[in-house]
Amino acid sequence: MKMESTSLLDAFRQTTFQLSHHGIRNVQVLKNALEFVDGQLESDYYGHGEIIQDFQGKIAQYLGKKGAVFFPSGTMAQQIALRIWCDRKDLYKVAYHPLCHLEIHEEDGLKVLHHIQPILLADKHRLIQLDDILTMDEDISCLLLELPQREIGGQLPSYEALKSISEYCRQQGIKLHLDGARLFEVLPYYQKTATEVCSLFDSVYVSFYKGIGGVAGAILAGDQDFISESIVWKRRHGGDLISLYPYIISANYYFDDRIEKMQQYYQRAKELTAMFNECHGVSTTPSEPVSNMFHVYFDYSKEKVETVLVEIYEETGVGFTANLQNDGDTKCYFAVTIGDRYEQIPPSVLKTALDSLSAKLIALQ
Amino acid sequence: MKMESTSLLDAFRQTTFQLSHHGIRNVQVLKNALEFVDGQLESDYYGHGEIIQDFQGKIAQYLGKKGAVFFPSGTMAQQIALRIWCDRKDLYKVAYHPLCHLEIHEEDGLKVLHHIQPILLADKHRLIQLDDILTMDEDISCLLLELPQREIGGQLPSYEALKSISEYCRQQGIKLHLDGARLFEVLPYYQKTATEVCSLFDSVYVSFYKGIGGVAGAILAGDQDFISESIVWKRRHGGDLISLYPYIISANYYFDDRIEKMQQYYQRAKELTAMFNECHGVSTTPSEPVSNMFHVYFDYSKEKVETVLVEIYEETGVGFTANLQNDGDTKCYFAVTIGDRYEQIPPSVLKTALDSLSAKLIALQ
Numbered sequence: 001m002k003m004e005s006t007s008l009l010d011a012f013r014q015t016t017f018q019l020s021h022h023g024i025r026n027v028q029v030l031k032n033a034l035e036f037v038d039g040q041l042e043s044d045y046y047g048h049g050e051i052i053q054d055f056q057g058k059i060a061q062y063l064g065k066k067g068a069v070f071f072p073s074g075t076m077a078q079q080i081a082l083r084i085w086c087d088r089k090d091l092y093k094v095a096y097h098p099l100c101h102l103e104i105h106e107e108d109g110l111k112v113l114h115h116i117q118p119i120l121l122a123d124k125h126r127l128i129q130l131d132d133i134l135t136m137d138e139d140i141s142c143l144l145l146e147l148p149q150r151e152i153g154g155q156l157p158s159y160e161a162l163k164s165i166s167e168y169c170r171q172q173g174i175k176l177h178l179d180g181a182r183l184f185e186v187l188p189y190y191q192k193t194a195t196e197v198c199s200l201f202d203s204v205y206v207s208f209y210k211g212i213g214g215v216a217g218a219i220l221a222g223d224q225d226f227i228s229e230s231i232v233w234k235r236r237h238g239g240d241l242i243s244l245y246p247y248i249i250s251a252n253y254y255f256d257d258r259i260e261k262m263q264q265y266y267q268r269a270k271e272l273t274a275m276f277n278e279c280h281g282v283s284t285t286p287s288e289p290v291s292n293m294f295h296v297y298f299d300y301s302k303e304k305v306e307t308v309l310v311e312i313y314e315e316t317g318v319g320f321t322a323n324l325q326n327d328g329d330t331k332c333y334f335a336v337t338i339g340d341r342y343e344q345i346p347p348s349v350l351k352t353a354l355d356s357l358s359a360k361l362i363a364l365q
Numbered sequence: 366m367k368m369e370s371t372s373l374l375d376a377f378r379q380t381t382f383q384l385s386h387h388g389i390r391n392v393q394v395l396k397n398a399l400e401f402v403d404g405q406l407e408s409d410y411y412g413h414g415e416i417i418q419d420f421q422g423k424i425a426q427y428l429g430k431k432g433a434v435f436f437p438s439g440t441m442a443q444q445i446a447l448r449i450w451c452d453r454k455d456l457y458k459v460a461y462h463p464l465c466h467l468e469i470h471e472e473d474g475l476k477v478l479h480h481i482q483p484i485l486l487a488d489k490h491r492l493i494q495l496d497d498i499l500t501m502d503e504d505i506s507c508l509l510l511e512l513p514q515r516e517i518g519g520q521l522p523s524y525e526a527l528k529s530i531s532e533y534c535r536q537q538g539i540k541l542h543l544d545g546a547r548l549f550e551v552l553p554y555y556q557k558t559a560t561e562v563c564s565l566f567d568s569v570y571v572s573f574y575k576g577i578g579g580v581a582g583a584i585l586a587g588d589q590d591f592i593s594e595s596i597v598w599k600r601r602h603g604g605d606l607i608s609l610y611p612y613i614i615s616a617n618y619y620f621d622d623r624i625e626k627m628q629q630y631y632q633r634a635k636e637l638t639a640m641f642n643e644c645h646g647v648s649t650t651p652s653e654p655v656s657n658m659f660h661v662y663f664d665y666s667k668e669k670v671e672t673v674l675v676e677i678y679e680e681t682g683v684g685f686t687a688n689l690q691n692d693g694d695t696k697c698y699f700a701v702t703i704g705d706r707y708e709q710i711p712p713s714v715l716k717t718a719l720d721s722l723s724a725k726l727i728a729l730q
Contacts, residue, residue, distance in 0.1 A: 024405075024407060025407065025410070025607075026404060026406055026407050027399065027402050027404050027406045027408070027614070028405065030610075030611055031404050034392065034395065034396060034399070038392070039396050040392075040393065041391055042389060042390065042392075043390040043391060043392070043580075045390070071603070072437050072604070072606055073604070073605075073606050074603075075600070075603035077603070079603065106600060106601060106603075107598075107600045107601045108601065109600065109601030109602065109603070113478045113479075113602070209607055209608070215408075215608045215610075215611060216606045216607050216608045216609075232472050233472075235440070235471060235472045236472045236474030236477055236478055237440075237441065237474065237478070237602050237603055238436070238438040238439075238440035238441025238442070238471075238474070238602055238604060239437070239603060239604075240438075240440070241437055241438050242390075242581050244581075245392065245395075245580075246395055246580060247611070
């Protein structure tokens with residue numbers, strides 16, 4: 001098993017073209033962002049200074065919020081957002097999806113550091129719906145929604161469904177927090193501005209190293225009181241660094257470079273899912289994507305598909321993924337996230353790779 | 366009052382030479398560190414990868430500890446160290462100095478996030494001594510010592526006193542943690558290696574943007590179990606970033622550049638305190654420094670001294686400080702931290718500035 005994984009990774013590393021992401025995360029990513037920055041520009045200083053305040057102001061305005069704070073990580077930003085809303089209501093319960101980042105990727109920081117109890121809504125395979133909230137037994141301070149829900153292929157509620165949830169939460173005095181790690185990526189589907197989407201939420205987190213492709217870092221946005229409190233918590237968490245500028249400069253540079261490309265990534269994701277769905281034994285989740293991301297499912301075991309993929313990588317130079325995941329014993333899947341790299345694949349080469357995939361999967365029968 | 370502070374700062378900014386630090390904290394600090402790094406070098410990835418592991422290994426070895434973890438901040442690293450030691454003993458009490466960083470600069474993160482109660486030893490004007498620990502009423506999990514004690518001018522216990530404290534703590538099952546934000550800076554005074562000093566401690570934090578002058582970042586070092594636990598806590602705090610390399614590369618670059626210069630900074634600090642102590646109405650704490658830092662005290666009010674300093678800055682081009690602090694109503698002081706910048710001041714210019722200081726203070730009488 002391990003050997004085959006290694007061989008998929010090895011073969012992937014040899015490919016000329018890759019479906020996902022903007023490129024390799026190397027030091028050049030930072031160097032490019034710094035190239036046109038004057039070396040004499042002074043560092044931010046514990047949250048103060050032009051370099052941080054200008055960017056915070058720019059993103060606050062983009063999101064339509066009164067204020068914004070730059071954080072080293074979304075993990076820190078989101079725990080703090082939920083803590084502030086729990087403190088306000090003196091009720092240490094929040095609700096979120098079972099595959100929420102806070103539930104599965106943060107070593108239970110929310111529980112251990114903040115003693116906040118999460119109520120898990122919906123189930124692992126579907127989105128939270130208004131009905132899940134209506135039928136919830138518990139009173140909560142805050143509901144967290146992730147747009148799109150990454151771990152299930154980037155699914156998204158309709159904008160109308162989102163509005164209904166927002167309205168209900170406001171009526172009930174439940175704060176609504178947006179895990180917008182990939183918010184920029186869903187705006188083309190919603191055909192809404194960030195401001196419009198964020199107006200449905202009391203607090204918003206966005207990331208600068210996913211669709212934007214910066215080095216690291218996040219923004220937490222909300223009203224002025226919320227922001228003032230979050231700055232205190234940022235210091236408590238150890239996130240109020242003397243200098244955050246390496247992340248801020250790269251966030252700003254790649255935001256400007258890529259924010260207008262989100263439409264293109266979304267279009268390409270739609271084209272590519274259509275092509276995958278034409279392949280024998282392959283389907284995508286969502287069947288038509290709502291952002292730049294989706295999951296590709298195979299009706300075959302991971303072992304069999306790995307063999308097929310290695311052959312395709314070697315024959316066509318197109319790498320689909322370095323990392324296949326089991327879906328039970330007989331099926332498997334991988335995630336696609338369209339970025340700048342996709343544009344480099346000649347359409348004819350991509351078509352050859354997908355035709356080959358279909359043919360090889362048919363031959364497995 | 367505010368106007369005069371601004372004018373001191375303005376005058377300081379116009380000076381050609383400055384006593385303290387390595388230089389202005391600007392983007393060039395990062396650019397210089399990146400210049401000779403191959404852009405193709407891959408980012409660290411959530412604590413994995415050569416770039417982070419090599420540096421952690423290098424500093425662990427330098428400190429004589431089994432393992433080391435790179436953190437975005439010392440605030441995060443130290444709270445986590447104390448939390449681990451408290452968890453081990455299931456006793457949420459630690460002891461430290463009343464001017465400990467955790468007590469005065471972290472918005473009570475230790476108390477609010479970790480529910481750890483600090484016992485304040487000694488008083489604000491002196492170091493913790495063995496007797497303070499012997500006469501402590503409370504049982505504690507961990508004692509934190511800061512070497513040197515920054516807020517009182519960088520004072521330091523004798524190495525013998527340090528050994529006695531360490532031995533007593535080991536006998537009593539009290540873990541000893543080193544706030545070594547400026548550890549590198551005191552090694553020339555102790556005439557000990559970092560390994561020798563750190564052998565007295567169970568866990569050690571060091572900083573890379575103080576004496577070393579990097580962009581930001583810290584290392585926490587200890588035994589392997591301690592390190593494994595600290596990695597879990599780092600994630601909980603939101604410090605396990607996808608990429609910490611901007612800080613790591615700069616930490617490594619300036620560590621190599623400046624670690625051997627600590628002796629020079631210490632010598633210069635001794636020379637400079639001698640010169641200040643010859644001035645009328647001026648004294649330093651410590652009277653002879655034990656690192657690259659000390660405080661300069663004036664027997665005159667802040668208002669009067671500001672006027673004198675602005676004149677000296679304008680006449681000689683030498684800036685002593687941008688920031689005078691009150692010490693009661695009739696006295697004031699500022700901090701000096703010797704770095705690369707001191708070497709740029711021609712000795713004759715410095716002598717003129719100090720002679721002028723003495724003359725102007727005499728004239729105030």
